[in-house]
Amino acid sequence: MTRFILKRIVQAIIVLFLLGTVVFAMTRMSGNPAVLYVSEYATQEDVILMEKRLGLDKPLPEQYGIFLSSLLRGDFGMSIRARRPALEVFLERVPATAKLCGFALLLALAFGLLGGILAAIKRGSFIDSFVRILALLGQSAPSFVVAILLMYVFSVKLRLFPTAGYGGIRYLVLPAIALSSFFLAAIARLLRGSMLETLGKDYIRLARIKGLKERTVIFKHALKNSIMPVITYVGPLSVMLVTGALAVEVVFGWPGIGQLAYQATTGLDFPVIQTTVLILAATLIFVNLFVDILYAWIDPRIRFW
Amino acid sequence: MGEPLLQVIDLKTYFMIGGSLVKAVDGVSLCVDENETLGLVGESGCGKSITGLSILRLVPPPGQIVGGKILFKGRDIVSMKEKEVRKLRGREISMILQDPQSSLDPLFPVGGQVGEALAIHTKLEKTKIMARVIELLRLVRIAAAEQRINDYPHQLSGGMKQRVAGAIAISCQPSLLIADEPTTSLDVTIQLQYLELLKDLQRQFGMALLFITHDFGIVATICDRVAVMYAGKIVETASTRDIFDHSAHHYTDALLKSVPKLEVDVDRLASIPGQPPAGLDSSFVGCKFAPRCAKRSKKCGDEEPQLVTLHNGHSVRCWYPKES
Amino acid sequence: MWRSPAFIVGIVIIAVLLILSIGAPYISPHNPLQLHLTDRLLPPVWMEGGSSTYPLGTDPVGRDILSWIIWGTRTSFLLSVLLIFISTTIGTTLGIVSGYLGGRVDTVIMRAVDFTMAFPTILLALMLAVILGPAILTVSLVICLHLWAGFARMARGETLRVKSSDFIDAAKVMGVSKFRIMLRHIFPNMMTPIIVLGTLNIGRTALFMSTLSFLGAGIPTTVPDWGNMIAFGRAFLLRAPWISLIPSVAILVVVLCFNMMGDRLNEYLNPEIRTKIRAG
Numbered sequence: 001m002t003r004f005i006l007k008r009i010v011q012a013i014i015v016l017f018l019l020g021t022v023v024f025a026m027t028r029m030s031g032n033p034a035v036l037y038v039s040e041y042a043t044q045e046d047v048i049l050m051e052k053r054l055g056l057d058k059p060l061p062e063q064y065g066i067f068l069s070s071l072l073r074g075d076f077g078m079s080i081r082a083r084r085p086a087l088e089v090f091l092e093r094v095p096a097t098a099k100l101c102g103f104a105l106l107l108a109l110a111f112g113l114l115g116g117i118l119a120a121i122k123r124g125s126f127i128d129s130f131v132r133i134l135a136l137l138g139q140s141a142p143s144f145v146v147a148i149l150l151m152y153v154f155s156v157k158l159r160l161f162p163t164a165g166y167g168g169i170r171y172l173v174l175p176a177i178a179l180s181s182f183f184l185a186a187i188a189r190l191l192r193g194s195m196l197e198t199l200g201k202d203y204i205r206l207a208r209i210k211g212l213k214e215r216t217v218i219f220k221h222a223l224k225n226s227i228m229p230v231i232t233y234v235g236p237l238s239v240m241l242v243t244g245a246l247a248v249e250v251v252f253g254w255p256g257i258g259q260l261a262y263q264a265t266t267g268l269d270f271p272v273i274q275t276t277v278l279i280l281a282a283t284l285i286f287v288n289l290f291v292d293i294l295y296a297w298i299d300p301r302i303r304f305w
Numbered sequence: 306m307g308e309p310l311l312q313v314i315d316l317k318t319y320f321m322i323g324g325s326l327v328k329a330v331d332g333v334s335l336c337v338d339e340n341e342t343l344g345l346v347g348e349s350g351c352g353k354s355i356t357g358l359s360i361l362r363l364v365p366p367p368g369q370i371v372g373g374k375i376l377f378k379g380r381d382i383v384s385m386k387e388k389e390v391r392k393l394r395g396r397e398i399s400m401i402l403q404d405p406q407s408s409l410d411p412l413f414p415v416g417g418q419v420g421e422a423l424a425i426h427t428k429l430e431k432t433k434i435m436a437r438v439i440e441l442l443r444l445v446r447i448a449a450a451e452q453r454i455n456d457y458p459h460q461l462s463g464g465m466k467q468r469v470a471g472a473i474a475i476s477c478q479p480s481l482l483i484a485d486e487p488t489t490s491l492d493v494t495i496q497l498q499y500l501e502l503l504k505d506l507q508r509q510f511g512m513a514l515l516f517i518t519h520d521f522g523i524v525a526t527i528c529d530r531v532a533v534m535y536a537g538k539i540v541e542t543a544s545t546r547d548i549f550d551h552s553a554h555h556y557t558d559a560l561l562k563s564v565p566k567l568e569v570d571v572d573r574l575a576s577i578p579g580q581p582p583a584g585l586d587s588s589f590v591g592c593k594f595a596p597r598c599a600k601r602s603k604k605c606g607d608e609e610p611q612l613v614t615l616h617n618g619h620s621v622r623c624w625y626p627k628e629s
Numbered sequence: 630m631w632r633s634p635a636f637i638v639g640i641v642i643i644a645v646l647l648i649l650s651i652g653a654p655y656i657s658p659h660n661p662l663q664l665h666l667t668d669r670l671l672p673p674v675w676m677e678g679g680s681s682t683y684p685l686g687t688d689p690v691g692r693d694i695l696s697w698i699i700w701g702t703r704t705s706f707l708l709s710v711l712l713i714f715i716s717t718t719i720g721t722t723l724g725i726v727s728g729y730l731g732g733r734v735d736t737v738i739m740r741a742v743d744f745t746m747a748f749p750t751i752l753l754a755l756m757l758a759v760i761l762g763p764a765i766l767t768v769s770l771v772i773c774l775h776l777w778a779g780f781a782r783m784a785r786g787e788t789l790r791v792k793s794s795d796f797i798d799a800a801k802v803m804g805v806s807k808f809r810i811m812l813r814h815i816f817p818n819m820m821t822p823i824i825v826l827g828t829l830n831i832g833r834t835a836l837f838m839s840t841l842s843f844l845g846a847g848i849p850t851t852v853p854d855w856g857n858m859i860a861f862g863r864a865f866l867l868r869a870p871w872i873s874l875i876p877s878v879a880i881l882v883v884v885l886c887f888n889m890m891g892d893r894l895n896e897y898l899n900p901e902i903r904t905k906i907r908a909g
Contacts, residue, residue: 018744023756030760123366136892140885142836144843145877148859148866152874156867163866200365202407208363209402210422210473211395221410236746243751247840251863265755266845273759277752288747299412300457 004296012289019281023274024067028060036270039080071278077271081264086271090257090279096166097256101245103172104179112184113230116191120199120226121218131188138185144247147178151251164253175252179244183237187230194226201225224298231295235288242280308379309336310513311360311481316373316383318352318359329355329368331537334612337481342507342514344528344545346521346560352537353517354403357483360515361398362390377481395422399474403486405466409458415469416454422476441472444509445502464495468502475506482507483515488523500527521561525549530618533557536593539612543619553615553626556594592624600625639890646883650702657696658684661853665691670869686871688861694872698879700853704765704842705883709834712769713827716776721823723777724784725811729792738781745778751841758846768847772834783826787819821898829891832884839880855880 027033034050035042042050051057055066070076076087119131141149154174155163161174198204199222207217242258249258257276264272318330329352337343345353358364360375362382375382377398382390399422402408409418419441420434429437435454442450445468458466467487474482484503488496504527507514516528524531524545531548533541533556541554552558592598595605604624614620649656659665665687672679673686673694685694727738754771761767791797792815800810841847842856850857855876862872 015744015747019748026756026760036760136885136888137881140832140888141877141881142840142884144840144859145880148863148873148877152866152870156870202402202404203410205363205365206400206402206408206470206473207410207421209361209394209400211391211393211425212421213391213425221413224412225410239747239749242749243837243840246751247843250844261752261755262844265758268759270759273752273756277749277756280752281748284747284749300459 005293008289008292012285015285016282019278019285020068020071021064023277024064027270027274028063032056037077037080040268076275076278079264079272080269081267081272082269086275089272090260090275093255093257093260096254097245097249097258099172100175100179100249100254100256101241103176104245105183105241107176107180108183108187111180112187113191115184115188116195116230117218117223119188119192120195123196128192131192135185135189135192138181139189141181142247143178143182143244144251146181147175147248147251150174150178166253166255171252171254175248175254178251179241179248182244183241186233186237190229190233191226194229195222198222198226228295228299231291231298234291238284238287242284310339310341310378311335311337311515312374312376313356313360314374314376316356316359316375317371318355318364318368319371320368322367328537330359332373333534333537333539334373335532335539335542337513337515339480339513340507340511341530342504342516342528344524344531345515345517345534346519346524346531347534348519351534353534354485356534357400357485357515357517360483361394361400362387363394392426395479396426396477397479398481398483399477399479400483400485401467401470401474401487404490405463405470406490408470409466411458414455414457415461418458419454419469419472419476422473426477437476438472441476442469444475444506445469445472447472464491464499467491467499471499471502471506475510475512478510479512481513481515483517485517486519489518489520496523497526503527533560538593538622540594540622541620542612547619551627553619553621554594554623555598555600555627558627559599592622633893635889636893639886639893642882642886643890646702646706649699650707653700653703657699658682659693659696661692661696661700662851663692665693667691670865670872672869673871673875676871685875686869688858688872689865689869694858694875697853697858698855698876701855701858701876701879704838704848704852704854705835705880708765708769709831709838712772712834713776713831716773716830717780717823717827719773720777720780721784721816721819724781724786725788725815727781728785728788729807729811729815735785739785742778742781745774746782750775751837751844751846754841754846755844763846763849765848765852768838768841771841772837775837776830776834779830780823780826783822784819787822788815791815791818825891825895825898828887828894832887832891835880835884835887 027036032047032051034047034054034056037054038046038050055063058066074087076085076090078084079086079089082089115131115135119128122128151163151174154160162171165171204217204222207221208214212220245256246258246261248254249256250262253259257280260272261276263269264276313333313335316330316333317328320327320329331352333352333356335343335345345356347353355364355368359370360377360382362370362385364370370383373383377393382393409415416435416438420438423429423434423437427434438454439450442453447453447465447468453461458469461469467490470487482503487503488499491499500523503514506512514527516523518524528545530542530544532539533548533554535556541548541552541557543552548557549561552561591606591608592601592610595601598605602625608624610622610624612620612622613626615626665683668683668687669689669691671683671687674681674684676686679686683693683695685698687693688697723738727735750771753774754768757767757771797810797814800814805813838847839854839856839859842854843860845860847856848854858876859873862869862874862876865872
């Protein structure tokens with residue numbers, strides 16, 4: 001098991017390097033990279049200064065080295081808009097996004113798993129159809145569409161929730177629901193399919209033959225064996241969660257990383273974008289690593305490679 | 306002799322598949338006495354497995370028991386509440402399934418799975434249960450039982466897995482053990498060993514054994530009596546001796562005749578023309594075997610024969626049974 | 630399956646989309662980019678104040694929403710389908726090559742797949758939008774990058790499955806070149822998963838594209854696109870909700886339609902998913 005973990009950690013580090021390389025390559029893609037890092041009102045001198053800082057007069061590999069070393073030192077450049085270190089600006093926004101994503105993930109897992117299980121054990125019933133239709137709808141609407149629809153119905157028309165802002169639970173509800181809708185749907189469908197397959201297996205039949213209570217059969221044997229596809233999905237899920245969070249935060253004016261990225265895009269604040277990309281992507285790499293380890297822990301067959 | 310341990314009376318288990326009705330078990334009656342081994346023989350699709358599952362009330366949807374009685378120690382399983390049936394499962398009646406590869410949960414260690422039934426049906430505490438598990442594994446002739454309890458199913462061979470399945474089945478000393486083709490997926494070389502093991506366990510624990518199979522060779526080895534099934538119905542019942550010496554139904558006859566003496570494996574027969582009926586349509590009239598029967602006549606196509614007792618213990622469902 | 634109502638509705642919707650997208654210049658009542666400053670923020674015809682000149686109303690600068698929606702099918706539908714074709718081709722090719730040739734080639738391609746799938750492509754799109762400015766080509770590139778990996782993985786899996794079959798060996802013995810084997814023998818075996826995956830991904834593509842446009846990192850605002858219109862209407866949700874809601878419904882309908890079709894196709898083409906009872 002430890003060998004497996006070590007192997008995966010090494011792989012993750014390699015991917016991190018790849019990430020840095022890709023971002024670096026992209027900054028060197030068009031024209032004068034220095035322009036990206038200064039504001040639109042920059043003078044010729046400002047540009048020359050930036051060129052010096054980036055080491056644009058030096059050979060490319062050395063530039064790459066400068067790039068990587070400054071990252072490792074924690075220097076992610078200066079936000080053009082805020083005139084503060086980009087990293088600082090970024091980190092300030094993390095709690096808000098963490099709250100939103102955390103709550104949304106909780107909702108998605110809780111109701112997604114529940115829905116999937118119910119639909120599978122009551123196959124063909126009304127509940128099954130209900131879950132399947134909701135799941136289909138949930139996966140057909142992008143998060144921001146759900147966000148706008150929810151906002152329109154519950155904030156504008158019904159005035160139950162505030163439309164935008166950050167504060168207590170009341171501000172969190174609609175954005176979290178909007179963000180969770182896609183994943184709730186996906187998890188429910190995945191689990192339903194997986195459980196239906198598992199429930200047909202002989203060891204489930206044997207569990208019943210032993211005289212186990214149906215509840216035990218479902219939660220001890222069926223669920224554990226069916227959860228794999230859902231766990232596999234957590235990897236791509238977190239990637240899509242980022243996409244969704246971005247849009248939802250913009251719609252609801254939620255002061256998180258997503259909104260920051262949006263403002264940076266429209267405001268051409270490249271250092272902030274670069275920071276966002278690097279840190280978020282790195283986080284996702286670690287999430288995937290974690291998922292792989294979780295995989296091995298649950299399924300003993302993988303451990304014994 | 307007394308009451309039979311298990312008495313299945315006119316059992317009907319039907320399936321509703323995509324709009325059509327499949328009569329998987331269509332009026333099956335059989336009985337098993339204590340300490341007796343009854344073989345239930347037939348081709349795939351004849352309904353024998355479903356019969357076994359029906360006895361435990363574990364028919365998978367979209368099937369359900371629609372009629373008949375299953376008397377176990379005098380009580381009717383069909384009319385019991387689910388809670389009561391659950392008390393019987395694993396405790397009084399147990400089952401060994403066909404495919405050893407899939408009957409064990411891959412995510413749990415073997416010891417725990419063997420002890421699961423004990424944990425529910427007895428009030429023993431964990432250490433005692435584990436001790437009993439080790440005993441059981443030794444009984445089914447698994448070497449190094451103390452180490453094995455922590456192994457996972459994928460670390461065991463097919464034969465060992467099937468022995469573990471045996472251990473699970475006898476863990477609470479049931480009165481009736483249903484074995485659904487337990488040796489079909491095993492290597493030929495260990496099939497005989499496994500049968501001997503079952504016979505041994507049966508003697509030790511005084512169980513009745515309902516052995517579902519398509520292999521007459523197995524029947525010859527361990528069954529006291531035989532029931533032959535075709536298209537959801539029992540077509541002949543007799544002692545093993547009577548079946549081999551003078552079978553009365555033409556289906557049984559064809560089965561026995563067309564394969565060399567040593568291994569009579571019904572599924573690989575090519576010599577009976579035609580196919581067993583899959584989902585019979587309700588408009589079918591007459592004896593279900595008639596289309597493939599060499600001895601059929603007009604009456605066979607008009608009216609379905611009833612089960613008739615020829616002499617002691619030997620009954621047959623045929624208008625023109627073979628003379629002995 | 631061909632007669633199931635869901636499938637028929639799906640086919641009808643797709644036909645409508647096809648007609649609208651190809652015939653946009655002829656069907657659309659107005660030029661979608663044309664501003665009608667005197668007719669701004671008009672509600673749809675069924676509401677008070679609406680007029681039949683602008684059946685679905687107008688946006689904050691007086692553009693006809695119906696025309697925008699009609700022209701918008703070109704990006705949400707045609708472009709999505711095109712991008713799927715491209716990604717499928719690239720992804721499947723790389724997947725087959727990777728699976729068949731194995732070794733180093735396989736490792737490299739699979740690493741690329743892993744990397745792509747772990748990367749939040751939306752961030753890439755944002756970065757590119759800042760570096761290069763929003764453009765159709767940029768979005769297309771990003772989306773293809775986003776999608777190819779899934780097809781590659783599937784194709785590789787199928788290739789591995791089929792690779793050791795007898796008929797492949799027979800072809801090899803007869804001296805058929807590797808290229809021909811991959812094209813003529815391996816590729817036809819994955820038509821089914823390709824069709825299913827492709828159909829399901831059209832929905833995902835439309836979702837992704839509209840999200841990008843909404844955020845200003847997708848289709849430029851000078852091109853009619855549903856995501857863009859939703860962005861325009863955001864500030865007017867109280868006064869003129871139809872501006873955002875109508876394209877929202879449009880996206881929902883299109884994606885729903887493709888998801889449903891993809892599901893039906895999946896059930897139909899994958900017999901293992903159909904119910905079976907165990908033989909007794």
